[in-house]
Amino acid sequence: MAPALLATDDLQPLLDEVTRFSTTEMAPITQRPDLPASAEAISKLSQAAYDFGILPGDDQNPGFALWAQPEDANALAFSIGALKQLASVNAGIALAWHRNALACFLARSIGFRLNETQQAPLALTAIPTGHHGLARGSLARWLRRRVTDEDQSMLADWLDRNTCNTPLTAPPQWQNLIWPVWHEGVMSWQLVHRSEIAITPCRPQHGLDELGTWQVSAGPANGEIVGATQQQVSSMLVLDALGLLAIAAGTNQHGAAMAGEFASLRRQGGRVISQHAAVQTMLAKIQQARWEAEMVLSGLTRPLSRLSLKELMMARQQLHPRLCMAANLAMQVHGGIGYMQDCGPEKLLRDQNMLRFQSGGTREIPLFIHAWGEI
Amino acid sequence: MINRAMHLEGHLPADHRLAPHWQFAALPRIAQQITSYQRDDLWASDTRRLPAPLAQLRRRARTFAETYLAPLSAEADLAMHTVPGQHPPAITDMLKVAAREGWLSYFLPRPLGSMSWKRSLYPPVWQSSLVVEEFSRVCGGLMLLLSAHHLGCIPLLLSGDIKVIRRFLAPVYRSCHKGDPHLVAFAITEPGAGSDAEDGHGARDYKPGVVASRCQGGWKLNGRKCFISGGDMARTLTVFAALEGEGMESWTCFYVDAASPGFRVARNEMKMGMRASGAADLEFTEVFVPDSHVIGGLRKGWVLNRASLNTSRIPVASMAVGFARAATEQATTFACRYQLGGKALIHYQDVQQHIATMVAETRAIRSMVWQEARNAWKPRQLNASACKFHATNRAQIVVEMALDLLADQGGLQEQKIEKIFRDVRLTRIFEGTNQINQLSVIEDWQDQLLPLCSPSSAPIGV
Structure with a gap:
């Protein structure tokens, strides 16, 4: 058994370093909510994150970068904590880094050999799911090896990258993509270069202003394709859901802090608004959502092999609406100013909504859970 | 088979x-x-159930919205933040058509306004609610551009002073009928007073930010107003200000010409949604207003303000209906056209349930709006506020359901629902936050509630 990558005692000091990094390096380029950081600034920041070790690099020596050692509970806790911290400063960049790290994890697990260019920060990204939703119950049954003919045909359509467009939300620098595809009747992985992908740029999307959205499709003759195992797909989806939840929780931390601070300063009705029960109730609900997210994430901080995708899906189903509600309340506490782009809560709400839509969204999760069966 | x-x-x-x-x-x-x-079609059958003059109004509003507002909607939403006073020519042209067709003057019957005499048998709030739903359905921003003007005019109407109506409102409407849109803005909110401008309990302790000082022949206004919808395009404004040395109980409505020396539109806010309509920051520096431009009398502004809000809150609830309807229509169309697993999403039972719930929610809030609006000759605070906060809260839920149905596609601007979310979100904040509207229900009800605190009192009806 390999020794633990991270000692428990080292976890908090490392997270403190991430806090320092996000405060000194990330915050200055993201402080204006109405002015997204430029692609150039994000490139520089990502290089700094790569040098610092948050972003994975050399696949022979993954270190403590995001999702580098998911079988190590402390390393997993570090990834969750780091994404929370980064997202409390900027959710868009945190998502870009999460997907880059997830793609690197996948490449390592699958055996794709990445060249130096592909390992550059933000060069690689991942799309974890098909063109819409979660393939209803079919994905869950495939993962549980109970797939029917009907499921096969659903999955063939869901992962038909050739004729169906799939939305990709990523930083503009992305050059390579890993995604599950349906190839010759089996689920497979495809690593494909941007030049081999048919790309339709989309208009500015709802949130995560630092990133862009493209509709992408690619034929089976492009890039590399290897067969996928249930364990690989499940691991990817587990880590993706963990990342999304950590980012959503971090975004809520930011909203909670803003709402609390504003409520302690703004006066209405002859006193600061935090003294009004209407506002206290909203602040308490924001705190409660934060507590729920912390509880759930803390319960999910286990080695990857001990995490069930069903649990992660249930967590997404439970937490994303709660955290969106909290973001709405943070805006509501601010009143009119909270609706304005240069204030902050407006962007947090849009970002929180975007996280809810990622990776199939949440509406089909009950079908996924039912199809999964008992844990 | x-x-x-x-x-x-x-x-x-x-x-x-x-x-x-x-x-x-x-x-x-x-x-x-x-x-x-x-x-x-549900819309068609609902329209047929309306009294004929209102059914005709609803059909006309829909045609106007689809012809003139829909083509501008996406462009207006994505346009760069504009400097006050600079508007795309297409929006100016649309306003001219709207003015000529009577969409800026329908609160009064002909010949002063554009309301037909047959329609004058029904409350203007009901008429406004029907129009606003149609306009919101295609574009929240353009709807607000056209609707904020009516709010600006309402204090003139509610003053109950025929001279005010003839001297100030009639020229506004006449100008509009000629195709020269004269917009009016309603200015109550101040940097230090959002809710305090809409709630008596809060106003009691608020130090007014815009103050009117006596001068020869009139008043001089000083201070700032913020978040004023349409304030950047208005030619005239109904501005609420306290008299110098007095509190909010002295609030007075002044009819201010935007060309007055000392008046300045400092900036337009960068809003999340409803971006086709400016939310302006207004500065008043020694702005002279003659005595003749005091609306409704000195120290009558507070009641005029509250009555204006009672009149506008039901149409705001109708905005929410328009957004919920638009989201439901878009999501249903998506479900019928988007293919998954070899068939359109609409064939899946859970999708059918999802859409059915959205339809029911939308129709429930419309029923509430119409129920209140059809009786709103004298809109009551309790009814208007309850309608506003409930309809806007539920409408946002419907829009979120639409986004959930689109899942990965939900954030795409091309799918149009994310814009509806950004638009509907404002309805829970303006015209009094929904929290303030909840308290307004109780404020209006307290004369019935206080006796109920006694065990021997008669039961109350809800």
């Missing part, structure tokens, strides 16, 4: 012997008179 094109999965085709639609045809004629399996 059932053909998929003839029915949705889980349902029988209408000509199946077990389908109620088919069996309905076999019912006796009298039975057919008291049962229904019509397949009419």
